[in-house]
Amino acid sequence: MxxxxxxxxxxxxxxxxxxxxxxxxxxxxxxxxxxxxxxxxxxxxxxxxxxxxxxxxxxxxxxxxxxxxxxxxxxxxxxxxxxxxxxxxxxxxxxxxxxxxxxxxxxxxxxxxxxxxxxxxxxxxxxxxxxxxxxTELRTPATALVSIKYGGNLDATTWGMIGCGIQGKANVRMIEHMLPKLEKIYIYDVFEQAMDDLIAIDQPQVNAEIVKCSSYEELVKSAEIITSAIPIAHVPNPPVKDEWVSKGQTLVCLDCHTTYEDAVYKRADKYYQDSIEEHALLATYGVYPNGLPTITGETGEAAAGVVPARESKDELVIFNNVGMxxxxxxxxxxxxxxxxxxxxxxxxxxxxxxxxxx
Ligand SMILES: NC(=O)c1ccc[n+]([C@@H]2O[C@H](COP(=O)([O-])OP(=O)(O)OC[C@H]3O[C@@H](n4cnc5c(N)ncnc54)[C@H](O)[C@@H]3O)[C@@H](O)[C@H]2O)c1
Structure with a gap:
């Protein structure tokens, strides 16, 4: 209190x-x-x-x-x-x-x-x-940008967005505020129309070329940094396979553990949550049936410099921000x-x- x-x-x-x-x-x-x-x-x-x-x-x-x-x-x-x-x-x-x-x-x-x-x-x-x-539309991408500021390579030329709804569109519109050197923005959504709508709305507002992917695999193998915002599944059935994710990538999850196979979180070199208390409560609702990986610290702690942020370009760094x-x-x-x-x-x-x- x-x-x-x-x-x-x-x-x-x-x-x-x-x-x-x-x-x-x-x-x-x-x-x-x-x-x-x-x-x-x-x-x-x-x-x-x-x-x-x-x-x-x-x-x-x-x-x-x-x-x-x-x-x-x-x-x-x-x-x-x-x-x-x-x-x-x-x-x-x-x-x-x-x-x-x-x-x-x-x-x-x-x-x-x-x-x-x-x-x-x-x-x-x-x-x-x-x-x-x-x-919410703006502050949620802002949490992703803060995560990228401390966990990503700010010279990145490629970034990917999984989920092209309200959050997908807003993240795309805001990404160049943190990654000004982007050349390609890869997007993927299970509904093709959502990708087309995103391109129609967002392409005139960003410099990088927005590229529609035909699969999760194509996106994950193409982008150095990836943000995901698909509906949080109460029974997770993650579509992204561990073998597609590489060392050095930065993954920002705005959808808890919905997008990636559990092994990805478990082998991350650094794994942050926006609020450890918040995610512990979510775990009691069954959102993390496979348990949580070792937590490096909170995203705000990395931003404040009280826990280390990314320390080498080879690390797999993951942020799980559910919003605060x-x-x-x-x-x-x-x-x-x-x-x-x-x-x-x-x-x-x-x-x-x-x-x-x-
Ligand atoms: N972390 C936060 O602070 C925060 C804040 C707002 C929203 N969210 C979360 O972000 C997610 C998206 O929110 P939104 O407002 O953009 O919703 P939305 O409904 O506008 O968009 C969701 C998009 O995901 C697509 N989609 C659904 N299942 C998919 C799948 N398996 N693979 C790829 N794409 C898929 C849909 O076609 C849709 O385009 C939700 O889980 C929401 O709870 C998080």
């Missing part, structure tokens, strides 16, 4: 006073849609930096963030409750996020959907309810500040006509 110190309280009071000029905290809530989040003009660099700080602060134990709990109404679906408090940042709130892999097919709506309730850390009052699909609320709240703080300054969103009354109990 992390409690308010005098120093944090002074800092928070000053910020609260500033916010109070534009929002009656305790009487109204700012509602921010996906479009409002986008309209704040928050840049990819800001999201990458905020995400990295969220990962570091978590690993240095400067935050309060319990492992996410969840419910799973449909086959392979998840709904996760993700609270976090980052006292240094006056950021506090909860994300309620879901992934239902059959949504598009069955109901014609997106598979991923998330909201954040963003709170005042001094009173617990909600200050904003904001879309968090926009934040500290990253979301860091980004939510930027969005909230900007939206309030710019007058974006809609203010909703908390109490109707009664104003609540005084």
């Amino acid at each position: 992390l409690q308010m110190t005098q120093e944090w309280m002074e800092q928070d009071k000053a910020l609260r006073e500033q916010y109070s000029k534009n929002l009656k905290i305790g009487e109204e809530i700012l509602y921010l849609s996906w479009q409002d989040c986008q309209d704040t003009g928050t840049t990819v660099e800001e999201i990458i930096n905020a995400t990295e700080q969220g990962m570091i602060d978590y690993s240095l134990k400067k935050t309060e963030m319990p492992a996410k709990i969840g419910i799973h109404p449909m086959q392979d679906s998840l709904m996760h409750a993700m609270p976090a408090y980052l006292p240094d940042q006056y950021a506090c709130g909860i994300k309620w996020g879901s992934n239902f892999p059959d949504n598009r097919k069955l109901f014609g709506v997106t598979n991923t959907n998330c909201q954040i309730i963003y709170n005042d850390a001094l009173t617990g009052m909600p200050m904003a309810i904001m879309d968090a699909t926009w934040i 609320a500290t990253e979301d709240m860091m980004c939510a703080r930027i969005i909230f500040d900007r939206a309030l300054e710019q007058g974006l969103g809609v203010k909703l009354p908390m109490w109707g006509s009664t104003k609540g109990m005084k």
Whole structure:
């Protein structure tokens, strides 16, 4: 548990006073849609930096963030409750996020959907309810980029993306922020249309040539660094064979152990998780039926320099980042500040006509 110190309280009071000029905290809530989040003009660099700080602060134990709990109404679906408090940042709130892999097919709506309730850390009052699909779309590739920063070769000319949905597209759009020398981006998805859609949307936005692969094997044997984001299977049936993966590669898993055969994780020279506690909880849900490999440390620890990052070009380095609320709240703080300054969103009354109990 992390409690308010005098120093944090002074800092928070000053910020609260500033916010109070534009929002009656305790009487109204700012509602921010996906479009409002986008309209704040928050840049990819800001999201990458905020995400990295969220990962570091978590690993240095400067935050309060319990492992996410969840419910799973449909086959392979998840709904996760993700609270976090980052006292240094006056950021506090909860994300309620879901992934239902059959949504598009069955109901014609997106598979991923998330909201954040963003709170005042001094009173617990909600200050904003904001879309968090926009934040999730960007901060998740940002976790991959932070991983690549510490575990990859930044001169790499080849990178691969397995899974071409929302995450696949966003990862492709953002990759050159960390790997500016890329010449080829290899992609693979079981649905050909998803690859074609990705190319149509993303090719005009990146310099490297996007190459459609005809198999996992082709992609894995072509790319120095690979990011994967396919639906997390509750009974894993990994499509990528151990023999296709080489020493020296960097694998960033945004989908737990869904993509690679278990032997790959077990022979990694370095294996990081974003939150060891989080993955230990996932293990109790049966996500890791073959057990976990030896853990080198947390991704944020590698970023903070308290555990070694990649040490030689021959190492097989793997990151398993399931996503953390500290990253979301860091980004939510930027969005909230900007939206309030710019007058974006809609203010909703908390109490109707009664104003609540005084
Ligand atoms: N780590 C994190 O912080 C984080 C955040 C958001 C999403 N995710 C995870 O990333 C994954 C993808 O999320 P999304 O929002 O892009 O979903 P999405 O539904 O938009 O995309 C998934 C894509 O994977 C493809 N696919 C399905 N099975 C496949 C397979 N076996 N091989 C190759 N491609 C396959 C689908 O055709 C689809 O294009 C999910 O597992 C989600 O839970 C992780």
